[in-house]
Amino acid sequence: MIKKLIKTNEEWKRLLTKEQYKILREKATEVPGTCAFSTKQEGVFHCVACDNPLFISSTKFESGTGWPSFFEPYSPESIILRKDKSVGMTRTEVLCARCEGHLGHVFDDGPPPTYKRFCINGIVLKFVKGEKRK
Ligand SMILES: [Zn+2]
Numbered sequence: 001m002i003k004k005l006i007k008t009n010e011e012w013k014r015l016l017t018k019e020q021y022k023i024l025r026e027k028a029t030e031v032p033g034t035c036a037f038s039t040k041q042e043g044v045f046h047c048v049a050c051d052n053p054l055f056i057s058s059t060k061f062e063s064g065t066g067w068p069s070f071f072e073p074y075s076p077e078s079i080i081l082r083k084d085k086s087v088g089m090t091r092t093e094v095l096c097a098r099c100e101g102h103l104g105h106v107f108d109d110g111p112p113p114t115y116k117r118f119c120i121n122g123i124v125l126k127f128v129k130g131e132k133r134k
Contacts (some may be wrong), residue, residue: 001075005050005099016049023121024049027093032066035122036126039118044074044131047126048124054078055118056133061111069127070118072109074108074133094118105116 007015011023024059038046038058045055045068054063063069067084073079074102082091084105094103103120110117 002052002097005082007099012049017123019123020048023124024096024099024103027102029104030067030121030123032034034066034113035068035120035125036066037068037125037127039127039129041129042132043127043129044133045120045125045127047099047101047103048084048126049101050099052078052096053134054096054103055120056076063110063117063119065119067104068120068122069110070120071112071114071116073118079103094120 009025013021015068023030043057044053044076049120053074058075059070060071061069061071080097082093082095084091091105094106096103103124107117107119108115
């Protein structure tokens with residue numbers, strides 16, 4: 001089980017940049033293309049707020065959306081999925097399992113083997129080059 005990292009909004013405001021706070025705590029979406037992580041290097045993408053490993057480079061694919069896209073999480077325990085009906089349609093929200101920060105959404109139009117597309121805001125990811133899945 002993942003050990004939770006729970007902080008108040010005031011504490012998060014001090015730790016995060018304005019853009020990171022808006023996405024993680026207020027569920028905003030970054031402008032597509034601003035942080036798409038075009039890197040092809042091997043490594044692990046962590047949560048910028050709590051350092052939880054979220055996605056691994058080998059599961060990243062080019063979705064053409066302008067947001068970093070992955071076909072599966074680092075591990076099933078890395079993330080939480082929650083129904084989101086905020087914009088008049090039902091989507092599945094992806095949250096960090098450790099700090100419960102908003103990361104993005106998951107859709108069913110991804111590539112094999114999972115056919116999932118985790119559409120994630122790059123601003124809330126921290127890339128650790130050379131790290132491998134534990
Ligand atoms: Zn987190």
